[in-house]
Amino acid sequence: MEVKDLQEELTCSICLDYFRDPVSIECGHNFCRSCLHRSRVPGSGPxxxxxCRHPSAPTALRPNWALARLTEKTQRRRQGPVPPGLCGRHWEPLRLFCEDDQRPVCLVCRESQEHQTHAMAPIDEAVESYRKGNLDIHMDEWKRRPVRLLWYHFNQEEKLLQSQCNLGDKMKTLLELQEIEAKIATRWKDKIKSQRMRISTEFSKLHNFLVEEEDLFIQRLSKEEEETKTKLNENRLKLNQTISSLKKLIVEVGEKRQAPTLELLQNPKDVLTRSEIQDVNYSLEAPKVKTVCQIPLMKEMLKRFQVAVNLAEDTAHPKLVFSQEGRYVKNVASASSWPAFSAAWNFVAGWRNPQKTAHVEKFQHLPCVLGKNVFTSGKHYWEIERRDGLDVAVGVCREDVMGITDHSKMSPDVGIWAIYWSVAGCWPLTGFPGSPIQPEPTAHRVGVYLDRGTGNVSFYSAVDGVHLHTFSCSSVSRLRPFFWLSPLASLVIPPVTDGK
Structure with missing residues (x-):
C-alpha cells in the first residue's frame, strides 16, 4: 500500500500520469505545467x-523541484521489466479492455485523456467473448453492450480464423520451398565435390605430364652430354696422337742432325718431307648446350603476372624519341655520329668526373631510359619487342644508375641486371664477354619476369617460353625496368593481354 500511495502522490490529477515539470499554485496543489496551461482559460487573470477551485494568480506558479526529483527517482526504479498483468505505464493491474485501441488497460488509463472517449469492457468478459463467440451471448448482454461491439467481435473472430488459414497455407508453401531449397543445396554440394575432384584429377594429370616432360628433357640433355663427351674424347685423342707423332718426329730429326756425316747424308729427304707435311692445324670448338629449357605452358603462366610498363621520358637520353603513349622508343643518333655526340654532350654537361653520379636524374651519356614502374614486392612480367634487328639491352636496374658513362660496364656490379640482344642472339650482361644463349630468329620478343619474393629476375623467349637467363637481385629494395638502345635501334612494349 505504501508504494501505491506514493504513486498517487506523484500522479497529476489532470493527466493521471507521473508529474512532468511539476509546479505548485497558491492553494498548495501540484500539477504538470503543461496540463495546467491546457486546463485554464487563456488570459492574465486568476x-x-x-x-479545490481556489483562485490562483498565473504569476504564483512555482516549480516544485523536490517533487520532480522524487518522481524521477520513482520512475527510474520502475525502468526494469514490467511484471505480467501490470500496466507498463502505471504499474497497475490490467482490468479493462479498450475496444477502440484493442488492448488491455488499467483503471488509471481509463481516466486519462487518451481513453476518456473510448469504449471499455471488463477484461474477463472480453476474453470470454472471444472464446465462446457472439452467437451464444444472452439477451441481457445485448442490452448491456452496444450491438456495434458484438458485431465487431464476430468480425474479428472471422478475421482471425481466416488469418489462421492463410498462415497455414503460407507455412505449407514455405515448407515446400524449404524442401526444394534443401534439394538445391544438396545438388550444389554434389557439384562442388565433383568439381573439386575434377580439378584435382586434371592437375594430377598435369603434374604427371610435367614430370614426364622433365624426364624427357633430362634424357635429351643426358644424350647430348654423352655425345658431346664422346666428341671431346675423340678430339682429345686425335690431338694426343698428333702431339705424340710430332714428338717422335722431333726426336728423329734431332737424332738425324747429330748423326755422323756419312749417316746424315743417307736419305735425309724422307725426314724433311715428313716434317713438312706434319699437320698441326687443329680447330678449337667450344661445345654448346643444344637442349633448351622449354617448360610447357610457361608462356600462359607468365602472363598471369603481366603488368603495363611505360617508359619514363624524364629519365631518357636526349637522342631517344618516344611515341605510342610511352610504349615505343627509338635512338635517332646514327652509329657514325654517336661517339662525337656523346663526347660533346659529356663536355657540355660537365661530366668529366665519373664519380659524381649520385644525384643524376636522367641518362646523359648512354642511350638508356627507365620504366615508370617501381617494383618493391610481388611478381611482375612484361614483354619487349625489337622492331629493326639492331642491338638493345633490356632488364631491371637500381634507380641510381643514370650516371653510368660506359656501356661495357653495364652489369650487376653497377646495379643493372639485363640481357644483351643482337642479331647473334641473347646473352647476359655480366661485365665480361659471353656467348649467345638463344640464337635468332626465335627471340624476336623477350619477356622479363621479376619475382621480388625470391629476389630473381628471369628472361624468357616470349614466343615459345624458352628460358634464357636468371639473375639474383635480392639485395635491392627498389627496381625499375631498364632499356638500352644502340644507334638507330628501336623497341616497343606490347600492350597487356589477358593471360588468366
Missing amino acids: FPCPE
Missing part, C-alpha cells in the same frame, strides 16, 4: 484550482 484561474481556479482544478481540484
Whole structure:
C-alpha cells in the first residue's frame, strides 16, 4: 500500500500520469505545467484550482523541484521489466479492455485523456467473448453492450480464423520451398565435390605430364652430354696422337742432325718431307648446350603476372624519341655520329668526373631510359619487342644508375641486371664477354619476369617460353625496368593481354 500511495502522490490529477515539470499554485496543489496551461482559460487573470477551485494568480506558479526529483527517482526504479498483468505505464493491474485501441488497460488509463472517449469492457468478459463467440451471448448482454461491439467481435473472430488459414497455407508453401531449397543445396554440394575432384584429377594429370616432360628433357640433355663427351674424347685423342707423332718426329730429326756425316747424308729427304707435311692445324670448338629449357605452358603462366610498363621520358637520353603513349622508343643518333655526340654532350654537361653520379636524374651519356614502374614486392612480367634487328639491352636496374658513362660496364656490379640482344642472339650482361644463349630468329620478343619474393629476375623467349637467363637481385629494395638502345635501334612494349 505504501508504494501505491506514493504513486498517487506523484500522479497529476489532470493527466493521471507521473508529474512532468511539476509546479505548485497558491492553494498548495501540484500539477504538470503543461496540463495546467491546457486546463485554464487563456488570459492574465486568476484561474481556479482544478481540484479545490481556489483562485490562483498565473504569476504564483512555482516549480516544485523536490517533487520532480522524487518522481524521477520513482520512475527510474520502475525502468526494469514490467511484471505480467501490470500496466507498463502505471504499474497497475490490467482490468479493462479498450475496444477502440484493442488492448488491455488499467483503471488509471481509463481516466486519462487518451481513453476518456473510448469504449471499455471488463477484461474477463472480453476474453470470454472471444472464446465462446457472439452467437451464444444472452439477451441481457445485448442490452448491456452496444450491438456495434458484438458485431465487431464476430468480425474479428472471422478475421482471425481466416488469418489462421492463410498462415497455414503460407507455412505449407514455405515448407515446400524449404524442401526444394534443401534439394538445391544438396545438388550444389554434389557439384562442388565433383568439381573439386575434377580439378584435382586434371592437375594430377598435369603434374604427371610435367614430370614426364622433365624426364624427357633430362634424357635429351643426358644424350647430348654423352655425345658431346664422346666428341671431346675423340678430339682429345686425335690431338694426343698428333702431339705424340710430332714428338717422335722431333726426336728423329734431332737424332738425324747429330748423326755422323756419312749417316746424315743417307736419305735425309724422307725426314724433311715428313716434317713438312706434319699437320698441326687443329680447330678449337667450344661445345654448346643444344637442349633448351622449354617448360610447357610457361608462356600462359607468365602472363598471369603481366603488368603495363611505360617508359619514363624524364629519365631518357636526349637522342631517344618516344611515341605510342610511352610504349615505343627509338635512338635517332646514327652509329657514325654517336661517339662525337656523346663526347660533346659529356663536355657540355660537365661530366668529366665519373664519380659524381649520385644525384643524376636522367641518362646523359648512354642511350638508356627507365620504366615508370617501381617494383618493391610481388611478381611482375612484361614483354619487349625489337622492331629493326639492331642491338638493345633490356632488364631491371637500381634507380641510381643514370650516371653510368660506359656501356661495357653495364652489369650487376653497377646495379643493372639485363640481357644483351643482337642479331647473334641473347646473352647476359655480366661485365665480361659471353656467348649467345638463344640464337635468332626465335627471340624476336623477350619477356622479363621479376619475382621480388625470391629476389630473381628471369628472361624468357616470349614466343615459345624458352628460358634464357636468371639473375639474383635480392639485395635491392627498389627496381625499375631498364632499356638500352644502340644507334638507330628501336623497341616497343606490347600492350597487356589477358593471360588468366
